[in-house]
Amino acid sequence: MTGQTLRLILCGNVEKSTHSDENVGVVSVVYVSFDEKKTQEQLEQFQKCNPEKFYMAYEVPMDTDLSRLSHYPSLEIGREDLGI
16 A cells, blocks of 8 residues: 555534534544545535535545644634633
8 A cells, every 4th residue: 555645634623523513523424535636526415415514525545644744634613712
């Protein structure tokens, strides 16, 4: 698998915490593929069906410490997003 690019779709949204009444930011990996076309189609489907959530597609190399890259899969959820 070395040399292939893995494609991820991440989903970010704000939810009520399961432990309290506070809002929390949740980031989830919702789709993984090596196929660029399928990933793009799935991203469009997610966005169409769930417009209240934020989706982002990433391409990442296999067998790589992603924290050493200048940018890697992440979503920022700020206090204003949480309603705080």
